[in-house]
Amino acid sequence: MTDHLQYGTTAKVFHWLIVALLVAQYTIGWLMPDIHRGMKPGVAMAFHVSIGTTILILIVLRFAWRLTHHVAPESSLPPWQRLSSEAVHWLLYALVLATTITGWLFASFRGWSMEFFFLAPMPMLASENPEAGKLIDGLHQAMEWSLLAVIGIHVAAALAHLFIYRDRIMQRMLPG
Numbered sequence: 001m002t003d004h005l006q007y008g009t010t011a012k013v014f015h016w017l018i019v020a021l022l023v024a025q026y027t028i029g030w031l032m033p034d035i036h037r038g039m040k041p042g043v044a045m046a047f048h049v050s051i052g053t054t055i056l057i058l059i060v061l062r063f064a065w066r067l068t069h070h071v072a073p074e075s076s077l078p079p080w081q082r083l084s085s086e087a088v089h090w091l092l093y094a095l096v097l098a099t100t101i102t103g104w105l106f107a108s109f110r111g112w113s114m115e116f117f118f119l120a121p122m123p124m125l126a127s128e129n130p131e132a133g134k135l136i137d138g139l140h141q142a143m144e145w146s147l148l149a150v151i152g153i154h155v156a157a158a159l160a161h162l163f164i165y166r167d168r169i170m171q172r173m174l175p176g
């Protein structure tokens with residue numbers, strides 16, 4: 001049994017920091033005013049863009065850390081669970097990246113000049129293009145919902161380990 005082996009502090013901080021930011025990000029995303037033709041981004045959108053960009057930076061750093069450090073201790077799970085959990089984890093990294101990039105592209109195609117927390121201007125990823133904007137808006141929403149669905153599977157699996165399998169998988173990612 002090696003399930004008592006924990007993720008390291010860095011991996012845990014990355015994990016829970018991104019969880020907290022995603023909760024804020026979905027909340028703002030759903031509550032902020034809908035986009036209309038020709039509108040300029042308001043305060044809620046400024047925070048959505050800034051928090052989203054923070055998530056993008058963190059997921060890139062986290063993924064780089066993941067590839068260069070041994071963060072995931074071997075578990076004694078049956079092979080199908082090990083494979084499926086690995087697949088879900090890679091998918092989570094990919095979908096967070098896709099959601100943030102499509103959001104940034106959307107804001108760029110709109111021609112918005114955006115600031116990172118009112119501190120510094122953000123680079124545009126593309127020049128203004130309403131047609132492309134429409135397309136990428138649909139993609140941002142598709143990525144948002146796919147990410148949410150995969151998070152649902154991930155959380156359900158974590159709860160299953162806690163309450164049904166009663167092993168120590170959940171504890172691997174908890175503090176202490």
Ligand code: HEM
Pocket residue numbers: 022025026029030034035048049050051052053055056096099100101102103104105106107137140141144
């Ligand atoms: C993982 C990070 C992100 C999540 C979970 C997220 C989630 C959301 C949600 C829930 C909405 C509301 C859309 C709807 O009504 O269904 C939204 C809209 C929007 N997001 Fe994001 N977002 C993220 C990152 C970003 C980033 C990094 C940017 C820009 C730099 C961005 C730009 C936008 C824009 C411009 C809209 C308005 C367009 C629309 O209503 O579809 N998002 N986002």
Ligand code: HEM
Pocket residue numbers: 015018019022066071072075085089090092093096151154155158169170171172173
């Ligand atoms: C309350 C919500 C959540 C709980 C209870 C939870 C729980 C866990 C647990 C127990 C693990 C370790 C799995 C193992 O040892 O095999 C883990 C890993 C992971 N979680 Fe979560 N998680 C949550 C939300 C999220 C969210 C929203 C994301 C989205 C980015 C996420 C992304 C990941 C990733 C990528 C890993 C794998 C880390 C790695 O090996 O690189 N989690 N999570």
